[in-house]
Amino acid sequence: MSQEYSSSLDAERARVLQISAKLFREKGFDKTSVRQIAEACEILPGSLHYRYKSKDEILVDMMRVAIDRTIRRTIAASASMADPVLRIRAALKAHMEVLLSGDDMVYVLLFEWRALSGEARKEIMRERDRYERHWDAMLDALQIQGMIRKDINTKTLRLIGLGAINWMATWYRPDGGQSLDEICDTLWSIISRGILEHVGR
Amino acid sequence: MSQEYSSSLDAERARVLQISAKLFREKGFDKTSVRQIAEACEILPGSLHYRYKSKDEILVDMMRVAIDRTIRRTIAASASMADPVLRIRAALKAHMEVLLSGDDMVYVLLFEWRALSGEARKEIMRERDRYERHWDAMLDALQIQGMIRKDINTKTLRLIGLGAINWMATWYRPDGGQSLDEICDTLWSIISRGILEHVGR
DNA sequence: GTCTATACTCTGATAGAC
DNA sequence: GTCTATCAGAGTATAGAC
Incomplete structure (x- = not known):
């Protein structure tokens, strides 16, 4: 037993x-x-x-769970779509949802990594890199297929896109004016099409 | 004396x-x-x-200086441009530069606000709101002039744009692959024109 | 204004009885 | 496995001599 x-x-x-x-x-x-x-x-x-x-052991274990959860849900969401552009949109939405739908562990993962000690920090960094490589692969594939403009640096694009979402955790409130879906629509609209009425500047 | x-x-x-x-x-x-x-x-x-x-007094004073510095430089940069679209681009760049060009106080302002106590936190929040209203005014004016698409929520746009920049402080290194100018160009390219080759989805 | 010395509190961790 | 009791150290803040 x-x-x-x-x-x-x-x-x-x-x-x-x-x-x-x-x-x-x-x-x-x-x-x-x-x-x-x-x-x-x-x-x-x-x-x-x-x-x-120890208290540190709680934090490290928590971050392991959080990063695993984030990777799992994002990959599952993107794999469920056939269209490559819709796939990246689904992944964006999954990243948003796992972070903002009350999952405190993912929040802690993002904002308390400075509290980690030497070896534990390296381990969490490696896991985070694994997640980011998944994004880079998705974006690179799209660019090679000609769906993302060639003059966009995909690594910078990934950092900007995920950064915008990660920062949402500092201001988003479930009872606020905009729903998660509306925010996701706006984000996608900005990233995919931009904001200006007259293009060409 | x-x-x-x-x-x-x-x-x-x-x-x-x-x-x-x-x-x-x-x-x-x-x-x-x-x-x-x-x-x-x-x-x-x-x-x-x-x-x-007290240690808290150091933090509060530091944040007051940081937020004042950010407001001052951003307003100065945007005021120097006549064209309204270039004005917002200049403000974005100023926000990036004040945060990423080695100003530790602005970094602390963004990432240590949780350490603030009750009344001090309210004061810093009020100052931050003042800064955000400046951005909202700029964006609303552009939308009214018809230069920003009507279906974009300007408050969400501001949160997404500044969020992407604020998060840069977690990954940007001066000796990294991309310069500040290049990152700014990519960000502006994404926000203003989007990333997709074929629009209309 | 600057120093030495310390008061007081709280921290994370653990030993040992049950 | 859970409890009581406590350890050793670090934290902020300050009193008082100079």
Whole structure:
């Protein structure tokens, strides 16, 4: 029955992760104490130590989950489309949704990477690179097919597009004036067609 | 001679601000101790206390300077252009330059606002709103003149455009492959004309 | 104005009884 | 596995001599 025990520990660790993510997002990693985490989990600090040996370990594990989730959902969304242009639009929307639909872990992944220590930071960086290579491959393919203008640097395009979305996490509120879909439409409209009425400047 | 004394105190405070900004950017506000600030300034903690009574006061003052600097340079850049479209391009470039040309204070302003306490946070938020209203006015005027497509929400456009730039601070390196000018050109090309070869989807 | 020295609080982590 | 109790260290801020 060791399987049973270890899976219930996994479930407990997942619960700690989710509750910690909410705290890290609201207060920041440094300003959240392990006592506060334990309290929010309704256990005592000593018991928390059984799930995670250190506060850093919580953060690293959380980021691993977050980046895996982001990659999985974005790839799944883009793979579901046959048309290459619609595919990239679907990937953009998936990136937006995984970040803005209340997933605190992805938010923490984006904004707390400075809190990571040496080796852990390298690991998370490698995972992030893996995600970015996926985007570059998608964009390069489109450019080779002649669907993206040749004078656009695809790496810069990726950094600008994802950057615009990542920054949304700092201002987007679910109860705000615009819905996720509307924002996504505007973003896509700007990226794909631009904003000016008269082209040619 | 009280004027003399107070202006040399101001100069000392400015020096503390600049050195602190470098530390806050590199290590983060929470991970920087007042002892480290004092050491970097080559004074002792007790002497630092004469310049600034608390660590929070350093951060708030720094953000006031940063936001003022950003507003000033962006407005100056846009005012120097007669053509309304070139004006907005100049403002974009100014925002990029003030953020990416080694001004640590502006970086701290963008990424450490969570460290602010209640009343101070409200004050900085008000200043930030003032900056954003300046952008909205510029964009709305362009749309009314018929130069920006009517179906673009200008507030969302502002959030997306400035967001893309703000996020650059997380990846841009002066010694990287692309120069500031090249990145600015790509950004402007995307925003103004879009990326697709065949329009109409 | 600057220094030394320290007060006080909070932190992350853990030992050991149950 | 969970609890109580506590350790060692770091944090900010300041008092008081000079």
